[in-house]
Structure formats: C-alpha cells, structure tokens
Amino acid sequence: xxxxxxxxxxxxxxxxxxxxxxxxxxxxxxxxxxxxxxxxxxxxxxxxxxxxxxxxxxxxxxxxxxxxxxxxxxxxxxxxxxxxxxxxxxxxxxxxxxxxxxxxxxxxxxxxxxxxxxxxxxxxxxxxxxxxxxxxxxxxxxxxxxxxxxxxxxxxxxxxxxxxxxxxxxxxxxxxxxxxxxxxxxxxxxxxxxxxxxxxxxxxxxxxxxxxxxxxxxxxxxxxxxxxxxxxxxxxxxxxxxxxxxxxxxxxxxxxxxxxxxxxxxxxxxxxxxxxxxxxxxxxxxxxxxxxxxxxxxxxxxxxxxxxxxxxxxxxxxxxxxxxxxx
Amino acid sequence: xxxxxxxxxxxxxxxxxxxxxxxxxxxxxxxxxxxxxxxxxxxxxxxxxxxxxxxxxxxxxxxxxxxxxxxxxxxxxxxxxxxxxxxxxxxxxxxxxxxxxxxxxxxxxxxxxxxxxxxxxxxxxxxxxxxxxxxxxxxxxxxxxxxxxxxxxxxxxxxxxxxxxxxxxxxxxxxxxxxxxxxxxxxxxxxxxxxxxxxxxxxxxxxxxxxxxxxxxxxxxxxxxxxxxxxxxxxxxxxxxxxxxxxxxxxxxxxxxxxxxxxxxxxxxxxx
Numbered sequence: 237x238x239x240x241x242x243x244x245x246x247x248x249x250x251x252x253x254x255x256x257x258x259x260x261x262x263x264x265x266x267x268x269x270x271x272x273x274x275x276x277x278x279x280x281x282x283x284x285x286x287x288x289x290x291x292x293x294x295x296x297x298x299x300x301x302x303x304x305x306x307x308x309x310x311x312x313x314x315x316x317x318x319x320x321x322x323x324x325x326x327x328x329x330x331x332x333x334x335x336x337x338x339x340x341x342x343x344x345x346x347x348x349x350x351x352x353x354x355x356x357x358x359x360x361x362x363x364x365x366x367x368x369x370x371x372x373x374x375x376x377x378x379x380x381x382x383x384x385x386x387x388x389x390x391x392x393x394x395x396x397x398x399x400x401x402x403x404x405x406x407x408x409x410x411x412x413x414x415x416x417x418x419x420x421x422x423x424x425x426x427x428x429x430x431x432x433x434x435x436x437x438x439x440x441x442x443x444x445x446x447x448x449x450x451x452x453x454x455x456x457x458x459x460x461x462x463x464x465x466x467x468x469x470x471x472x473x474x475x476x477x478x479x480x481x482x483x484x485x486x487x488x489x490x491x492x493x494x495x496x497x498x499x500x501x502x503x504x505x506x507x508x509x510x511x512x513x514x515x516x517x518x519x520x521x522x523x524x525x526x527x528x529x530x531x532x533x534x535x536x537x538x539x540x541x542x543x544x545x546x547x548x549x550x551x552x553x554x555x556x557x558x559x560x561x562x563x
Numbered sequence: 564x565x566x567x568x569x570x571x572x573x574x575x576x577x578x579x580x581x582x583x584x585x586x587x588x589x590x591x592x593x594x595x596x597x598x599x600x601x602x603x604x605x606x607x608x609x610x611x612x613x614x615x616x617x618x619x620x621x622x623x624x625x626x627x628x629x630x631x632x633x634x635x636x637x638x639x640x641x642x643x644x645x646x647x648x649x650x651x652x653x654x655x656x657x658x659x660x661x662x663x664x665x666x667x668x669x670x671x672x673x674x675x676x677x678x679x680x681x682x683x684x685x686x687x688x689x690x691x692x693x694x695x696x697x698x699x700x701x702x703x704x705x706x707x708x709x710x711x712x713x714x715x716x717x718x719x720x721x722x723x724x725x726x727x728x729x730x731x732x733x734x735x736x737x738x739x740x741x742x743x744x745x746x747x748x749x750x751x752x753x754x755x756x757x758x759x760x761x762x763x764x765x766x767x768x769x770x771x772x773x774x775x776x777x778x779x780x781x782x783x784x785x786x787x788x789x790x791x792x793x794x795x796x797x798x799x800x801x802x803x804x805x806x807x808x809x810x811x812x813x814x815x816x817x818x819x820x821x822x823x824x825x826x827x828x829x830x831x832x833x834x835x
Contacts, residue, residue, distance in 0.1 A: 448797055450815040455752065457819065483641065486621060487592070502749035502781040506681040506696055513623045513640035520751045 262387020267317025
C-alpha cells in the first residue's frame with residue numbers, strides 16, 4: 237500500500253501499487269505540463285489564435301473560438317490528470333491531444349527545415365514567454381509528453397475517492413481558465429504575458445537559432461547606447477495618426493529620440509516613406525522577433541543603455557496625454 | 564539715456580539670441596542629407612544616371628542635384644511640396660553628406676503626386692520629374708557593380724573601418740577562399756551591412772579571397788535556384804567556402820563587423 241499524489245490510497249500488491257504510483261506521477265506530470273501551457277497561452281489568446289490560423293488547426297472554427305475551445309480541452313484534461321482522474325476517456329482524450337500536438341510541432345519543424353516557414357518563428361505552444369524554435373519544440377514535446385503519457389497509462393486505477401469532487405474541481409478550473417483567457421486581453425498583464433518588461437536587456441530579446449539567430453540590437457544598433465523611446469507598430473489604419481504624432485515629436489526637437497520597430501515589406505516601407513513621411517527611424521524587424529514583445533499594438537518602451545526601463549500600452553507619455561501604463 | 568544702456572544691451576542680446584535660435588532650428592532640420600541609392604531621378608521619362616540624390620529622415624526631405632536642372636531640388640515629403648534653392652547654399656561635408664545653409668531660401672515649385680504608392684512625380688523648371696524606386700539588383704553581381712550602381716553603398720563603405728587584426732589574417736590567407744553573399748537591394752539590413760563587406764573586399768584586393776554577390780527578390784527566395792541550392796532563408800547571408808567546400812556562414816548577429824566573422828570561420832577563435 238502506498239500513497240499517490242492526491243492523497244488517495246492505492247491498494248493491491250507491491251508491484252501493482254508501484255505501477256499505480258508511477259501512473260499517478262506520470263499523470264500529474266503530464267497534467268501539469270498541459271496546465272502550464274494552457275495558462276501561458278491564456279495570457280494572450282489572440283496570439284494563440286494566430287498560431288492556430290497559421291497552422292490551419294482550427295477544425296473549421298474561427299481561430300479565436302478555436303483557441304478558447306483548445307484552452308478548455310487542454311485545461312480539462314490537465315486538471316483531470318493532476319487530480320489523478322485517469323479514467324479511460326480521459327487517457328484516450330489526452331493521448332489524442334498529445335498525438336495532435338506532436339503532429340503539429342512535427343509538421344512545423346519539417347516545414348521550417350524545408351524552408352516553408354520562417355525557421356526563426358516559434359510554435360507558440362507556450363505563449364510568448366517561452367522561446368523555442370520549431371525543431372526544439374518538436375524534440376521537447378516528444379521528450380516531455382510521450383514518457384509522461386506512457387506512465388499515465390500504467391496502473392490505471394486512478395483515484396477512487398472524491399471522484400465527483402475532483403471532476404467538479406477540474407470543470408471549475410476549465411471554466412476559470414477559459415474565462416481568464418477571454419478577459420486577459422483587457423487586463424494590464426503585458427509585462428507578465430510578453431518578454432518585454434522593465435529590466436530586460438535588449439540583447440536578451442532574440443529569435444531564431446544558430447547562424448539565423450537575431451536580437452533586437454542587431455536590427456536597431458543605436459538602441460544599445462543612450463536613451464530612446466521605442467514604439468512597436470504595424471502598417472495598419474492607425475499608423476497615420478501614430479506617424480503624425482511621432483513626426484511632431486521629432487520636429488519639436490524633443491529628447492530622447494524615438495524609433496519605430498515594425499515588420500514591413502519593402503513595398504510597405506516605400507509606401508510609408510511617401511505617404512506618412514516618417515521623420516523618425518523606422519526599423520524593419522522580423523515578426524518572429526517582435527511578436528513575443530506585445531499583445532496589442534502599438535506598444536512602447538523606454539530603453540537606456542540597452543536596458544528596458546519602462547513599458548506602455550499605446551504610446552509613451554511624451555507622445556500622448558493619456559497613455560495606459562503597465563502595472 | 565545712460566541708465567537705459569543695460570536694458571538696451573539686454574534687448575539687443577535677446578534679439579540676437581532669438582535670431583540665432585531661429586537660424587539654428589532651420590539649420591538643424593535641413594542638415595545631414597545622406598547619399599541614397601534607393602531612388603532614381605527621371606526627367607521627361609528618362610533616367611538621369613548621374614543625378615545625386617540625398618535623403619534626410621529628420622528633415623523628411625530628399626535633395627536632388629543634377630546638371631540637367633538649373634538648381635538643386637528639395638522634395639519635402641512632410642510638407643508634400645517641392646522647392647528649388649541656390650546651389651551656393653548647399654554645403655558638402657567631408658564625409659559626403661550635405662547640409663543646407665541656414666540662410667538658404669527655398670523657392671516653392673509646386674507639390675508632388677504619389678503614383679503607385681512608391682513614386683513621387685512633380686514638375687520643376689518646366690520639366691516632368693519623378694523619383695522612382697531603383698529596380699532590384701537580381702542574380703550574380705560583383706562588388707564593383709554594387710558600389711558603382713548604388714551611391715548609398717559607396718557612402719557607407721567609405722565610412723566603414725574594418726577591424727585591423729582580423730583584416731590582417733584575412734590578407735595573409737593562403738587557401739582559396741570564396742565568400743558568396745546573398746542580399747536584397749530592397750532590404751534595409753543589407754543596405755546597412757553589405758557595404759561593410761564591400762569595404763572589406765576593396766581592402767583585400769589582391770588577396771586570395773574572392774567575393775561574389777547574388778541579389779534576391781523580396782517576398783520568398785525559393786524562386787531563385789541559387790538561393791534554393793544553398794537553402795537561403797534570410798538576407799544578408801554570406802557563405803564562406805574553402806577550396807569549394809562550405810566552411811560556415813556569417814551569423815546574422817555578426818554583420819556589424821563581417822571581416823571578424825569571416826576570420827572566425829576561417830581561423831577559429833584567437834585567429835589560429
């Protein structure tokens with residue numbers, strides 16, 4: 237007799253008890269991985285929806301809805317496994333989910349290796365906070381998910397007590413996390429949900445691997461020295477107003493200097509050049525490098541000698557009277 | 564009257580400072596025009612190859628100098644207008660950039676029309692003028708061609724100073740080395756960094772290192788057989804070959820001093 241996670245008593249022979257313990261531990265490990273992944277993705281469901289759309293993994297649902305459904309499924313299974321509810325339907329569903337994840341990350345890695353997708357891009361499996369190349373994502377998923385899943389199938393008795401209560405907890409966790417995901421974009425969590433936060437060195441903000449690895453100072457070298465305001469933006473309808481404010485700021489001679497980071501094509505750069513007449517430095521920056529730095533655009537930050545000192549949703553206070561500072 | 568002298572002096576000094584401040588403001592905005600190869604000038608539909616075109620981001624303006632027109636032309640992107648000015652008010656700095664003197668008088672010459680989102684068309688001195696994007700340089704190129712055709716490359720190459728120790732080791736290289744660089748003439752990072760390599764090539768004239776360049780189009784490189792052959796997924800990418808065999812690639816992070824990266828590939832850390 238031994239005690240498995242969740243404090244249930246596992247009865248039977250010594251070997252059976254050990255298998256039951258191993259199974260419970262495997263289930264807890266797999267469940268924890270799923271819960272952490274779901275929680276990180278819930279911080280920025282729009283990013284997750286973009287990943288679902290780019291991988292055409294939405295099963296016909298609108299990407300954002302598919303993201304919420306996927307978060308719900310992942311949380312429900314993760315909670316059930318952590319609570320040792322290793323019933324057949326749970327394990328079958330978890331196996332299908334793991335197989336689906338491995339299919340997606342494997343396909344993504346193959347596409348990256350064959351030049352079909354940007355090898356610097358991340359699969360987004362753990363939101364913005366975890367930087368993994370497609371190849372790394374596949375190998376790590378294989379190493380983390382398969383052994384824990386295999387273990388979870390062993391000694392499959394699972395919890396026998398308080399099953400209904402555990403199911404209720406798992407359900408509550410699922411609704412809670414999906415509710416959080418729905419609310420998250422409106423919450424001031426950008427410093428938590430992205431890699432851009434005060435104290436971070438620009439040289440730490442990188443994307444890609446090997447020779448293709450690129451960091452923020454490589455695309456905007458002047459940011460590594462002195463003080464700067466930096467705006468992350470995109471060529472969208474609001475860009476005209478943004479450019480107008482930035483131009484006025486530059487022409488007023490105000491300090492510190494301001495720069496814009498944006499993922500733009502050569503044609504977009506030329507069109508912006510004439511249409512919006514930027515008086516500020518506009519640095520073309522790969523999306524793989526920019527996307528983990530924001531949830532909504534524009535997002536801004538102050539940098540001093542290569543270190544981020546402040547972040548803002550929208551424009552910095554020097555450029556607008558009503559910024560929404562991060563907490 | 565004597566007791567008003569200090570007041571008068573303060574007044575005169577104040578006026579002088581105000582005038583100076585005004586002149587500096589104008590001066591500081593219309594300074595630092597850098598040579599650019601992004602645009603070509605067309606007059607009455609024909610390219611003017613010898614036109615010198617300068618760009619200033621801060622001034623939001625392009626300055627055009629050509630003997631085909633009687634005066635320098637300032638295309639003000641911010642004000643959406645075109646002016647002409649006296650050539651004597653154009654001052655070239657030793658580094659090749661240009662300032663307009665503080666007392667330069669800009670004579671309006673009308674507005675400009677943006678066509679195809681990327682071209683500015685205007686009239687000046689009774690001629691139809693246009694600034695249009697320079698066509699991309701595609702396929703195999705030489706360093707000399709790049710420098711000759713793009714004033715922006717020439718200007719940046721001139722300003723770059725390779726690192727002496729790495730450069731010395733490259734110069735004394737005994738093996739047959741080839742550096743093949745894939746670039747995009749449309750790509751901002753290539754405009755910034757490929758000129759550094761061009762300077763290195765210039766300085767290594769006569770050494771056993773051969774430099775070749777290959778221009779790629781924007782928006783996907785797979786259509787170019789050479790890019791597909793070497794699995795190019797970003798530009799600039801420089802591949803270092805020794806006796807025909809690939810030894811390494813200049814990492815994306817190392818383009819601020821490509822000679823150091825090439826030296827590292829060829830000789831390892833410490834330049835052995």
